[in-house]
Amino acid sequence: MPEFDALPEEVNELVExxxxxxxxxxTNFGITQYTFFMxxxxxxxxxxxxxxxxxxxxxxxxxxxxVNGVEYVIEFCRKDLVEDMLPKTWRQHFPFIATVFFFxxxxxxxxxxxxxxxxxxxxxxTVALALISFIYFIYVGVKKEGGWGYIKSxxxxxxxxxxxWVVWLIExxxxxxxxxxxxxxxxxxxxxxxxxxxxxxxxxSLFISRFAQGVTLEAFTGAGISLLWLLVLIAIYAVEMLVAxxxxxxxxxxxxxxxxxxxxxx
Amino acid sequence: MGVIGYGxxxxxxxxxxxxxxxxxxxxxxxxxxxxxxxxxxxxxxxxFVEALALIGFVVALLG
Numbered sequence: 344m345p346e347f348d349a350l351p352e353e354v355n356e357l358v359e360x361x362x363x364x365x366x367x368x369x370t371n372f373g374i375t376q377y378t379f380f381m382x383x384x385x386x387x388x389x390x391x392x393x394x395x396x397x398x399x400x401x402x403x404x405x406x407x408x409x410v411n412g413v414e415y416v417i418e419f420c421r422k423d424l425v426e427d428m429l430p431k432t433w434r435q436h437f438p439f440i441a442t443v444f445f446f447x448x449x450x451x452x453x454x455x456x457x458x459x460x461x462x463x464x465x466x467x468x469t470v471a472l473a474l475i476s477f478i479y480f481i482y483v484g485v486k487k488e489g490g491w492g493y494i495k496s497x498x499x500x501x502x503x504x505x506x507x508w509v510v511w512l513i514e515x516x517x518x519x520x521x522x523x524x525x526x527x528x529x530x531x532x533x534x535x536x537x538x539x540x541x542x543x544x545x546x547x548s549l550f551i552s553r554f555a556q557g558v559t560l561e562a563f564t565g566a567g568i569s570l571l572w573l574l575v576l577i578a579i580y581a582v583e584m585l586v587a588x589x590x591x592x593x594x595x596x597x598x599x600x601x602x603x604x605x606x607x608x609x
Numbered sequence: 610m611g612v613i614g615y616g617x618x619x620x621x622x623x624x625x626x627x628x629x630x631x632x633x634x635x636x637x638x639x640x641x642x643x644x645x646x647x648x649x650x651x652x653x654x655x656x657f658v659e660a661l662a663l664i665g666f667v668v669a670l671l672g
Contacts, residue, residue: 427649524660531663593656596649 346549346565350542353549357541361534363465381462384449392445420444424592428599429606436602439479443472444595447529451587454533455580461587464533466526473526476598484605493605521601525594532590536583543579547572615669622662629654 363375374382395413405411420441425433447463454461462468484493497518498511550572553565633651637644 423645423649427646524657527664528656528660531660531667535663535666589652589656593652596653597656600653 346546349549350545353545354538354542357545358538361464361537363467375465376460377462377465377468380453380460381450381468384453384462385446387453388445388449417441420595424595424599428596428603432606436483436599440595440599440602443476443598444591447472447594448588448591451533451591452584454537455584455587461533461537463529463590464537466530469526469530470522472529472594473522476525476594476601477522480598480601480605483602487606521597525597529590529594532586536579536586540576540579540583543572543576547576611669615665618665619662622658622665625658625661626655629658 363377365373365375366379367374391413395410398407398410399405399414405414421433421437424444425437425440429436450462450468453459454464463472481493484496487493488496494515497514498507502510547569550565550569553562556562629651633647637647
């Protein structure tokens with residue numbers, strides 16, 4: 344089928360369209376298409392939360408789908424994310440983890456809407472998020488044990504002399520590796536998901552374009568195959584929505600785990 | 610070549626997620642009361658495994 348010969352070129356074009364290009368200014372000081380949608384996501388988040396706060400204060404008992412829905416998500420975030428991981432100090436860390444969770448969730452879900460880009464679909468935003476999380480859990484550890492104490496607390500106790508410093512080195516390395524894995528996981532999930540969705544959309548459009556040569560039997564088989572790709576696209580779309588939620592969950596869950604590790608007594 | 614490499618690389622990730630799901634389901638069948646905790650751990654483990662497969666995917670596309 345000639346459609347498959349045209350596919351690599353189209354996919355390359357698609358991947359090139361995912362490279363950050365500035366909308367305003369340049370790539371150093373400007374707004375790329377990703378940061379543009381990130382600001383929209385932040386605006387949506389602010390509006391939703393302020394309206395929620397106002398509606399919630401209107402009556403003592405939460406009323407209506409909107410208030411109850413938002414409360415359900417916040418409750419889920421509090422119980423499953425923060426309280427499970429940090430049973431003692433969850434009150435202190437809940438604002439940070441909830442902020443990260445909602446920011447990533449809304450950004451990811453915005454990316455699923457056709458024609459929009461997720462704010463988390465570029466390396467810059469995810470590295471910034473990972474850096475915030477990294478600095479936060481280092482800060483928690485340093486506040487608890489002091490600067491030198493935190494570095495020393497990575498060394499396991501009860502291990503004989505030369506081995507414990509080797510373990511310490513590995514622990515130190517893996518602490519910095521968290522920065523890479525947090526950011527790369529989020530970025531790759533968004534990027535890969537959108538490339539896969541785009542590929543199936545391109546396949547569907549390539550097969551339907553047989554009609555351009557005239558209404559023949561071949562064109563109708565092409566339309567049938569195109570419908571098949573469309574069904575696959577819908578399935579991938581559903582998976583992508585699931586991934587958007589799960590990645591927000593995983594990012595904030597890992598942040599909570601790292602805070603717990605920094606806080607625990609050894 | 611990159612696509613073949615990605616195919617080989619994803620075998621490991623597929624096995625990893627499969628083993629994680631197997632362990633989660635068998636332990637849920639034995640002890641249904643720990644379902645909530647297990648689900649969290651399972652999602653965490655799959656996220657770790659999945660990241661490797663995704664790095665392969667992006668490298669295959671870009672390289």
